[in-house]
Amino acid sequence: MLSRRRFLVAAGTGAAGLAAGAGAASFFERADDPAGDATVPFYGPYQAGIATAAQDRLVFASFDLTLSTRAELRDLLRQWTASAALMTGGEPTGAVEGHPAVPPADTGEALGLSPAKLTVTFGLGPSLFARDALGLAARRPSALHPIGHLPGDLLDPARSDGDLCVQACANDPQVAFHAVRNLARIGRGAVVLRWTQLGFGRTSSTTSTQETARNLQGFKDGTNNLHGDDAKAMSRFVWVGDDEPQRWFRGGTYLVARRIRMLIETWDRTSLGDQEATIGRSKVTGAPLTGNREHDRVDLDLRGTRGHPVIPLDAHVRRAAPASNNGARILRRGYSFTDGIDPASGELDAGLFFICYQRDPHKQFAAIQGRLGANDALNEYIKHTGSGLFAVPPGTRRGGFIGEGLFT
Amino acid sequence: MLPPFYRSAGLLVVVLAIVAAGCGGSKADGPQVLEVSLVNEGCSPEKLTARSGSVTFEVENGGTSRVSELEIKQPNGVILGEKENVGEVRGAFTLTLQPGRYVLSCPTGDDDNQGELIVSGEAVASASLPRAELNAAVAAYRAYVADQVRLLGKGVNRFAAALRAGDLAKAKALFGPVRLNYERIEPVAESFGGLDPKLDAREGDVAEGTEWTGFHRIEQILWVGGTTTGTAQLAKQLRADVATLEQKVGSLHFQPPQLANGAVELLDEVANSKITGEEDRYSHTDLSDFQGNLEGSRKAFELLRPALVKEGERKLVNTIAARFAAVQAGLDKYRRATPLRFALYSELTAADRRTLSQQVIALAEPLSTVAGKVSG
Numbered sequence: 034m035l036s037r038r039r040f041l042v043a044a045g046t047g048a049a050g051l052a053a054g055a056g057a058a059s060f061f062e063r064a065d066d067p068a069g070d071a072t073v074p075f076y077g078p079y080q081a082g083i084a085t086a087a088q089d090r091l092v093f094a095s096f097d098l099t100l101s102t103r104a105e106l107r108d109l110l111r112q113w114t115a116s117a118a119l120m121t122g123g124e125p126t127g128a129v130e131g132h133p134a135v136p137p138a139d140t141g142e143a144l145g146l147s148p149a150k151l152t153v154t155f156g157l158g159p160s161l162f163a164r165d166a167l168g169l170a171a172r173r174p175s176a177l178h179p180i181g182h183l184p185g186d187l188l189d190p191a192r193s194d195g196d197l198c199v200q201a202c203a204n205d206p207q208v209a210f211h212a213v214r215n216l217a218r219i220g221r222g223a224v225v226l227r228w229t230q231l232g233f234g235r236t237s238s239t240t241s242t243q244e245t246a247r248n249l250q251g252f253k254d255g256t257n258n259l260h261g262d263d264a265k266a267m268s269r270f271v272w273v274g275d276d277e278p279q280r281w282f283r284g285g286t287y288l289v290a291r292r293i294r295m296l297i298e299t300w301d302r303t304s305l306g307d308q309e310a311t312i313g314r315s316k317v318t319g320a321p322l323t324g325n326r327e328h329d330r331v332d333l334d335l336r337g338t339r340g341h342p343v344i345p346l347d348a349h350v351r352r353a354a355p356a357s358n359n360g361a362r363i364l365r366r367g368y369s370f371t372d373g374i375d376p377a378s379g380e381l382d383a384g385l386f387f388i389c390y391q392r393d394p395h396k397q398f399a400a401i402q403g404r405l406g407a408n409d410a411l412n413e414y415i416k417h418t419g420s421g422l423f424a425v426p427p428g429t430r431r432g433g434f435i436g437e438g439l440f441t
Numbered sequence: 442m443l444p445p446f447y448r449s450a451g452l453l454v455v456v457l458a459i460v461a462a463g464c465g466g467s468k469a470d471g472p473q474v475l476e477v478s479l480v481n482e483g484c485s486p487e488k489l490t491a492r493s494g495s496v497t498f499e500v501e502n503g504g505t506s507r508v509s510e511l512e513i514k515q516p517n518g519v520i521l522g523e524k525e526n527v528g529e530v531r532g533a534f535t536l537t538l539q540p541g542r543y544v545l546s547c548p549t550g551d552d553d554n555q556g557e558l559i560v561s562g563e564a565v566a567s568a569s570l571p572r573a574e575l576n577a578a579v580a581a582y583r584a585y586v587a588d589q590v591r592l593l594g595k596g597v598n599r600f601a602a603a604l605r606a607g608d609l610a611k612a613k614a615l616f617g618p619v620r621l622n623y624e625r626i627e628p629v630a631e632s633f634g635g636l637d638p639k640l641d642a643r644e645g646d647v648a649e650g651t652e653w654t655g656f657h658r659i660e661q662i663l664w665v666g667g668t669t670t671g672t673a674q675l676a677k678q679l680r681a682d683v684a685t686l687e688q689k690v691g692s693l694h695f696q697p698p699q700l701a702n703g704a705v706e707l708l709d710e711v712a713n714s715k716i717t718g719e720e721d722r723y724s725h726t727d728l729s730d731f732q733g734n735l736e737g738s739r740k741a742f743e744l745l746r747p748a749l750v751k752e753g754e755r756k757l758v759n760t761i762a763a764r765f766a767a768v769q770a771g772l773d774k775y776r777r778a779t780p781l782r783f784a785l786y787s788e789l790t791a792a793d794r795r796t797l798s799q800q801v802i803a804l805a806e807p808l809s810t811v812a813g814k815v816s817g
Contacts, residue, residue: 099803133497133535134698135813222764222803 084261156423232368281438624733
């Protein structure tokens, strides 16, 4: 039987119908998203949160397993999938007002909020496949091997790696936090949080209609990013294809996360000319130094009156360009972060939580970063302090679960 | 939480009417909801009546900043249920009440302004619950509590004797082991309101104008002062407070959900004050307290186990039992052949503490669902 207060919560979003004297059934429908504008479909051939137009906020979590059997892992992935499907649809994971003597099944902080385009994307770390007790070695995706040390890395193990990851993105930070919090809670006894990262603002545009966002250096970031609505490019650079021997992983992709601390104070006292030469673009317009508008061509060959390249040899835009990396491209989906101050120096601990997706992390991200780490002018202003590599399984259909292919 | 709009009185009436119609149940059989408003003078209304059985108390702030909680107590002062920090948000809790008189208390800060709750009707026997198993659990837990308090009394006498004799080494060796009995039943002592602070307050927890007494005051003198001087009066007070506790627990009556919630509260104690090392901050004997909390929690769970099994909750029981074992195994790594029987907490690294914490959290989550299985 419904208690009065529970009824009020259930009826809350249907208040318009109530006032209009509509039929009882409508009292329980959500009225805040009639056209589905606030939801991103959870089910599909690919996981959501990759090709999806980048939402404004991120909560990222990495987990270590405490469970020890395959059956427990399967149960966890099943429960996580079911809960993610509910939450991305704007539903709680369970009753907030259930039995009065029991803690609420869902923690409740997303009640009454819009689903805010929430997506929840799951990934599997290399260490998961190295756990003998799970016997998953034979299912390891072909390119899921640790990236290893890259030039300039100053990685903190407490902010790196993990057996599983969850990327929750939404246009409301509380909705994204609610997702990770409830998944962590559901996983208690099976997994423990290893590290988390909040991203407060998107730095990438991932569709052709999104405006390019600025990162904390004040520059437009990702002007030449891959676009999730460009199916051909996504197939070529992001989705794992039919050449993957692990059949279950076809339609998957690889996520690389890098916590890139920006030396904000140093950057802020760098002249505009040096900032623009470091990036290779105009700070205000985002235009390459060889053009006038943001989307003008990045001409790496153009030389100035004294014969020097207009875009310096160590400019970030040159070093990261596909032309400098054998045509390699990645889908960037990063977020700005701040974690307060560095206790040692009193400087801001802030920067870019870089996330990228690709079909081969070694040929794409690691190859590009290997060159950037060695001779990108930007290195003077950044430190890579955390890193994670995860295989992101393909999507699932209703009734299935993410990672099901590990067990069939 | 509801948007303010839905709290408007007019809509509330409409919705209530629909619930009454929609549920179709006659009011006499339905769940009882008693509304209490907190006002400057205490509870409003001051007198309530109910039928025996499940009663839900809905508490809201009626515009006071002086009163923030509602307690339902037995006449002897034992708190059966309470809702604290009622501010902007309404609160609610549910109790299964037997016929009798209860105290309705909304403490105003100055005095316990007490109202009355009269419950009439038959003694409650819920057909769906395994009554025999639950009654056995409650009786056994009552005996367990009495045992622990008696042992605590004996231990405190030995501790006080060492302090009187000025035997610093002996007093320090007894401090941790004597506390073990208290830690096993800590939530019971806490249910007597003022008694737990007298016995177990930490420095900084004591309200201004109140004297700091109890175990931790003595701990500070022994470890920081390096002396027994100045402990005689405190030891005397400690013995008197433990004697009061012993006397009070004799009249205690438990309900099955209290056992379950007490088991969770003991783990909350571990998570919130032992893992941080703040409980025994001078002696670092926290792991012994941890063991006491864990044993008390496990005892309550083991007593409820037959009832849970009878209800078909075998999977939950197995999960909880396995996680109790995992926490104990984690703690056993720090066993030592000393009077304390454990390593000092200061020996543990941050990573060690985190591992213990994660094991406790993994256990407390499923344990927190037990109360709902053993209440009507």
